Amino acid sequence: MAPALADPFNDSSALREFVINQGNGVKGLSELGLKALPKQYIQPLEERTCMTNIVSQGSIPIIDMSNWEDPQVAKSICDAASKRGFFQIINHDVPIEVLENVKDATYSFIRLPAEVKNKYSKEHWSSNNVRFGTSFTPQAEKALEWKDYLSLFYVSEEEASALWPSVCREQVLDYMKKSEVVIKQLLQILMKGLNVNEIDETKESLLMGSMRTNLNYYPKCPNPELTVGVGRHSDVSTLTILLQDEIWGLFVRENEGENWIHVLPIKGSLVINVGDVLQILSNGRYKCVEHRVVANGSNNRISVPIFVNPRPIDMIGPLSELIASGEKPVYKQVLYSDYVKYFFRKAHDGKKTVGFAEL
Numbered sequence: 191m192a193p194a195l196a197d198p199f200n201d202s203s204a205l206r207e208f209v210i211n212q213g214n215g216v217k218g219l220s221e222l223g224l225k226a227l228p229k230q231y232i233q234p235l236e237e238r239t240c241m242t243n244i245v246s247q248g249s250i251p252i253i254d255m256s257n258w259e260d261p262q263v264a265k266s267i268c269d270a271a272s273k274r275g276f277f278q279i280i281n282h283d284v285p286i287e288v289l290e291n292v293k294d295a296t297y298s299f300i301r302l303p304a305e306v307k308n309k310y311s312k313e314h315w316s317s318n319n320v321r322f323g324t325s326f327t328p329q330a331e332k333a334l335e336w337k338d339y340l341s342l343f344y345v346s347e348e349e350a351s352a353l354w355p356s357v358c359r360e361q362v363l364d365y366m367k368k369s370e371v372v373i374k375q376l377l378q379i380l381m382k383g384l385n386v387n388e389i390d391e392t393k394e395s396l397l398m399g400s401m402r403t404n405l406n407y408y409p410k411c412p413n414p415e416l417t418v419g420v421g422r423h424s425d426v427s428t429l430t431i432l433l434q435d436e437i438w439g440l441f442v443r444e445n446e447g448e449n450w451i452h453v454l455p456i457k458g459s460l461v462i463n464v465g466d467v468l469q470i471l472s473n474g475r476y477k478c479v480e481h482r483v484v485a486n487g488s489n490n491r492i493s494v495p496i497f498v499n500p501r502p503i504d505m506i507g508p509l510s511e512l513i514a515s516g517e518k519p520v521y522k523q524v525l526y527s528d529y530v531k532y533f534f535r536k537a538h539d540g541k542k543t544v545g546f547a548e549l
């Protein structure tokens with residue numbers, strides 16, 4: 191009798207066929223009950239979770255939004271955005287049922303058979319605005335990431351009705367719609383902090399002219415210490431609004447140093463982070479910060495970020511109000527769609543995308 195293979199995916203094309211082409215994703219791998227992580231997921235040493243650099247006492251600020259117009263609340267938000275790049279909000283206006291429903295809907299999508307989810311992959315779906323995938327950019331990565339996702343770019347209700355999977359469509363639309371109130375509150379406060387007191391139509395479109403929601407799934411992983419859920423990166427958004435479940439996994443770099451802070455799951459809260467675009471628009475005043483997600487050996491985890499973005503056709507650069515007040519620009523004007531293309535052309539590599547807009 192032939193000996194059983196220790197790693198059925200020793201051959202990389204077999205792994206890619208199973209995970210990517212057939213749409214089984216890492217969910218499929220996780221359910222095979224492999225004893226060891228396939229070698230294609232083994233990250234270089236420096237990218238693995240090195241627990242010695244985790245600050246056990248550290249946490250990102252937790253901000254109560256119930257009195258969002260209070261100048262003290264505004265100050266905490268602007269301080270957090272300029273010093274930490276990350277904070278959590280509690281007592282915001284997004285109803286808890288909306289958050290619970292979108293988490294359930296994420297599981298409803300993830301649990302669909304592989305061949306159904308695979309209809310929404312890059313190779314099979316007619317629109318780029320809906321994308322089921324795995325890892326980040328598998329064609330550009332030396333080591334794969336332990337994550338499956340569905341990415342939904344919002345154009346209109348009609349398009350969503352026609353193209354988004356029905357098992358999660360209404361719940362995602364509701365989550366995006368109900369989050370708009372808090373997104374506007376945050377942007378108003380952050381703009382005031384830059385002495386930009388009026389958000390007219392052009393500015394609103396630059397700050398939040400398009401939105402994308404991702405449903406992320408990180409299944410239980412053999413040898414989680416050897417891989418990552420998401421590698422070090424900053425987001426190419428203005429702001430990101432992130433709903434995570436009760437399973438830990440998200441870590442944020444502390445003050446550009448070597449230490450990482452765990453983002454504590456708090457039921458009903460939303461994690462907010464400054465994206466590259468807000469760092470660029472604010473001429474470096476607000477900071478986008480590297481973050482990453484570790485893989486987990488005991489539990490499945492989901493998260494649902496809304497990326498609040500400019501429109502693809504917008505030019506991004508330091509706001510004219512800042513330059514008019516005498517600030518020297520640190521960034522040039524770049525087309526947002528070019529910026530995003532540059533991000534997706536390479537594997538995750540920390541905050542390097544921002545360099546694309548540096549002067």
Ligand SMILES: O=C(O)CCC(=O)C(=O)O
Pocket residue numbers: 404406420425432434439440481482483492493495
């Ligand atoms: O899953 C998370 O907690 C974060 C995911 C993330 O950073 C992203 O999708 O950009």
Ligand SMILES: [Fe+2]
Pocket residue numbers: 423424425481
């Ligand atoms: Fe992110």
